Amino acid sequence: MTSLRKLSVTFCMLFTVFYSLAQEQKGSISGTISNGNGNLLSFSTIYIDELKKGASADDLGKYMLEAIPAGTYTVTVSEIGHYSQKETVSLEAGQNLRLDFVLKENITALQTVEITGRKEKNYKNTSSFVGAKTEIALMDLPQAVSYATKELIADQGVMRIGDVVKNFSGVNQNTFYDDIIIRGFRVNGQSNTQLLNGLRTSTGFWKQPLTNYLERVEVLKGPASALFGNASPGGVLNRVTKKPLDEERHSLSFSTGSFNTLRTLADFTGPLSKDKSLLYRLNIGYENANSFRDLQFDKNIVIAPSVSFLPTDKTRVNFDLIYNSSKSRLDRGQSTFKNDLYSTPVSLSLSSANDYLDEETYIVTLALNHQFTDNFSFSASFIRTGYHEDLLEHRGANKYAVDGNGDDIVDLIAMQVFQRQRKRYIDNLSTFFNYKTQTGAVSHNLIFGYDYAQEELPAGSSQLQAGGYRNAANDGFINTYNPNNSSAYLLDANGNPVPNVAHYDLNNRIASQQLKDMSKYFYNAREFGPDFYNSNGVYIQDQLTWKQLKMLIGLRYDTYTDKLNYTTNEEKNVNQHAFLPRVGLTYSITNNINLYGTYVEGYNPQSAANMDPTLGGPFDPLTSKMVEFGGKSTWFDGKLDATLALYKIVQENTLYNVAGTDELEQIGEEESKGVEMDVTGRIFPNWSITASYAFNESSITKDADGNETGIQKPNTPKHQGNLWTRYNVKQGIFKDFGLGVGTNFVTERVLQQNSDQTIPGYTLMNAALYYQINKFSIQLNINNFTNKTHWVGGYDYIRLFPGSPRNYLLTVGYSF
Template sequence: MKITFTQVALCLFFFFFLSYSASAQQTVKLQGYVRDIKGNPLPGVTISVEHTKLTTSTNNKGYYRLQVGQGKLILHFNFIGFRQSVKTIEISGDTDENVVLTESNSDLQQVEITGRKEKAYKTRATFIGKIENELKDIPQSVSYASKELIADQGLMRVGEVVKNFSGVNQFSFYDDLTIRGFRVNGQSNTQLLNGLRTSTGFWKQSLANYLERVEVLKGPSSALFGNASPGGVVNRVTKKPLDETRRSISMTMGSFNTFRGLADFTGPASKDSTLLYRLNLGYENAETFRDLMFDRNFVIAPSLTFVPSEKTRINFDLVYTDSKSRLDRGQPIFGSFDLNSTPQSLSLNTTNDYLNELTYNATISITHKISDVLSLNASYLKTGYSEDLNEHRTSNSYGVDGNGQPINNLAGMNVQIRKRKRFIDNFSGYINYTPTTGPISHKVVAGYDFGSEKTPVGGSQMTAGGYRNAANNGFIATYVAAKKSDYLLDKGNPVPNVPHFNLNDPLSSQRMQDDSKLFFAQSVVAPAYYYLNSGYIQDQLKIGGLQVLLGVRYEYYTDFANYKTQTEAKANSHAWLPRLGAVYTINSNINFYGSYVEGYNPQTSATISNPNAGGPFDPLKSNMIEFGAKTSWLRDQLSITAAVYQIKQTGALYATPGVIDVLRQIGDEQSRGFELDVVGKIMPNWNVIASYSYNSAKIMESGTVGEIGLQKPNAPKNTANLWTRYNFIDGVAKGFGIALGLNYMDKRNLIYDVKLSPENQITIPSFTLLNAGLFYNIGKLQLQLNANNIGNKKHWVGGYDYLRLFPGQPENYMLTVGYSF
């Protein structure tokens, strides 16, 4: 860990200054008990003081205690399933204040426009189904991580957050995941932001400081969102404004020369609270453990909510990200395929490489309640992405000698210089209708979606690679030994257009290169465009303890190949997508469920977003059967979900070994598994999140015989995760907290290589990581120390092939100082 003396001195000065400020005001003791109307104590009730950051929770006896300033205070008592109680009291000395809470039978809100006030790992409900539903009433598995968990673990990337979810793991360094054995790629327009389809920059994940939570709806979700991965869909939920003032800033320093500053401000923007605001800011300047890699990130995420009446709410969100870095294609290894043959820090970049990305997501949402049972909702999301790239990267093969045999210490290289933009539009308009007909209550969602993605005219790419021709005035993409005379030779070996990367002497290959002497092939990033129109209707009927979900979506997809060129070709496809589910409530703590869903994903030039991918390809089709149980314990403070499932898919695209960017389509794949998720509080001051998954994900049909029967790439059979935090609320240790975490990942296959026999297929070994956190709160100040990969376990989070492995971080430490005011 590289922390300078100056940084430590500034941090300590900051700490003592704020500690003095926090203790300067004379405080008194406020205490009492919180009970229900029957007199039973309520453990875990959140008590907060309005216009301050003072907060606590009740213990197992329903008792709470706060050190507060003298004067007029407005107290908020919040507990899941109970109506909020607001008390205004005048305090001049130690005070007892007892409170009785009544259970809440109010309807859930329809659309997630206002912010979440609770401060806990556990979330009661989600809006991922276009209407707010309690998680226990959704007939599919949903994993999630709240902002409190993300902050406690000191995480800043969604790819890191998903380690807490059963059946979800990283595929690479990029916005690139595996869910239940199936890849979810952030470069395709299949991820969600506030329930709306969008895409990410893919290469570099943005900071997560503007997120309220990250959630994953498992299984094909096409009936709700159109084309999506069969494994599941990732939804990023942004922080929304609150009707109470909260302000916080934090500073993080630590390993890899990391410096990070974050700010979060929210509250009323008008005296009558009809206009609310929220502003999240993030800045990061960090190196990594990888050679030549760095991240310079800036995020600004403002949000406004206008509440002109009790029936109408309007929200505007903007997330703007400016990222400067280098593109990390991973760690290469020698031709012996020994994972330890090169250091994990090794990258193939040079010092003149760069990757500059600008991304914005702007959303406007409106909801209007026409009556007690009918509301209208509409949302529009505009995404813009700009990429400016210069990279030295592997050609996905080793250099060859005059006989065409690989030289295992020389990695073949390419240079790519690319500029391109992408724009995504997404509109969703729908009604929520919740009537009751006799003994049957309904939750009807019916609406229309429009989505489009465009890569406009003006993108360009220059590529240098292959071997120089005999005249030395151009290059040939591949070397063919039988045509040796066609190539420029040196000591009988072909001369590469881009010098090979010497794995025995990486420093000489990583220095700044004179690319002006290379032969480039210039190409236009082909303009691409697609749009979709879809209509859907869904009803969740409830009679007694049984809920039945019936839904169907019709999607009509239009794609333009070679958009705005003389060879433009228009293609259409369509699909009917059913969704069936049932939930049966045994008692207030136990629900059983089952579901059947189908998935569909066109695989065209526009959705792949790679002009070199090949094709045309048939659509990806999938279906899933899932059964499970969702239970709650300890007054709904702890939830446990178990699920078994089978997913079938046909038509997946895989990289072609030894050929850059070109994809190939295979046949059937199947995933079967079991998952267990635990999240919530064991005690009011003891939080926990844990998961386990078993997943057998196999390739059933392929034109490459050796692939059949193999576990799918980057799909571990077993994963297990645990994170638990305990806060001391009494005695000399009051204000301190301690957390421990474990992450286990089973071995994983890389993408199948036709040059290797199945028994020699490259695998990434299993690993177990130990993490920990220490916390200390004094008034408005919080100190936090996170230690990750304690013991420095060598591991890999994912990989494509033997030239593109993605190693995990070595042992590292992060110190955070936060202040709330």
């Protein structure tokens, strides 16, 4: 046994020696990958054909292939938008070879529609399609763009657009809804001016869509009508969906936290064929969460598959589907005692227990890009949005209850009930040719395009509405109470009019929120539609480059047709049209500093509904113009970007509600001017940061009669800012841990035109703790950890939208 034991030990020792010697004989290949401009190419693919072995470069463009036997090999490097490069190398035993690659841009592979995915894994984004239709470096775009990548969104643990836009200068929430303010001008999801992958679409407005399927959220500041037709003068919000990648990536995450939140997300992507001509991506999300608001909840299911087909290096096709099923209640906001902001808790909601909001949305996109030659290409994209709403809500009537004398009862809110069903279908076709040419020393990037958009509200969309006060016969209701004609109303023992829908008692909210007997109300019926509109737009754009100077010029012509009394014998076309110019200059002072200036005009036609004389119409279209100057720069070898913008926007003919009526009036002129700063990127490889600040003076400068005024625009703070930073520990006892901290603030805001009601400014503090080991990650987010009472927006003290108190979210993730 002793001899056998000695023999075994000797064999093991020899095996170890031979194995070590064999390992020592293996070498490695490492280096960096960059493009012709000196920019490092993150996450490029490196592959050794003979060994069927590969790797990806990191976010700094560095790669390493290890444990390579001696021999002669073909090393292939590939990256989307660049020519693949092959190198034949001979590796000696144990040699560590340094091999750098410089890839040449491939014009035929550069996408003029956003079809292939972004591989970066940080807060920084270098290019966009929203500013010029084709891909353009943000440094060269003569207009400010704010953005948040999926990495920043994930680090902050947010799931709603309203939480994402707090990272943007000059952008703030207006309500709980899909409803934001950009540079003092309102943009909401129902206006059909928001974009998805650069195409016009819409949301249901009442609920903000989830962000789990988004690659990034970006805002192009200022009027975008010259590119996309009618749009808000403040800017346009574009949601960019995650696209398939040519490498395998899979992730799962589970989150739980405050307000009984449960959330599960999945993201899978990779090639479906060996030659990587067919790629896929699948995002799935499930959310079941309550709220700090009484009776509020959200149940969401999101399924978002995407497929890219790349049959040749000249043709690319992408298919996207986003399906969202949402069950919730509609939250109309907090009400307070008259002129007393802090008189009720921020949790107070006017909903009843039997209220519901069921929404179903699908968005289908098909995009094609074909390169005829190296300099001539064609792009076409089609998007269809379908939306269905089924709603029952108890909500305030936007006023206090009244007594027999017509005076307000300040602890009772007048109520109304809506039961509504409606559908909306939106189609948008965008086509353009892209031609690159040279005239002498000037290069041109020309675009000739045509856009078509339409929206239909089909027959059957309708609403039952109950509200007001019961008539004397108690067989119907009258919308408003007139004390001079009290005999027309049913009065109680105290001589007060009897409401059709019981008032909400601010002193007894529990009783006011109980189940209601819907059969006890008297209803009026109201039709929604059928409605139909379409628009046609043609445009031309040229990006000229001469040495350090770039010029972006464009002209668009739009026609807009709205069918009044659609599908009836009284159907009538309401036609409007506009010419929209755009001129921008960018000058490169150095390789990392550009100055720019731009002038652009905007246009937004009035809908057919706003032509109704009973509402005060017809009204003129909204017109706007903007002048903007600024600078853009990059620092730390392109790892950190900074933008400074100074702007002035003037809009005419904005509509506002006439107080106490359903009528509208047209304001003569609004003006918004200010300064914005954005910084995004990395200071060091393990230290990321995003910061913004905006000063904005936004006011109504001329009233409906053309008189000079200085009224501050509603929900528009003069100052706002944001800071978020994440630091990852690379060594020591806290290795693999990360810490994120952030703050955002806004100053005081006016709630309504001609009102002295305001909501105070606030500063919120947020933090996150991260731990990652191998493929597992744990993340804890604590938001508003000082538990600051605040309001993100509102209309008045009957319709306030409070922000969340202190809350936490714990997320466990696995990537494979």
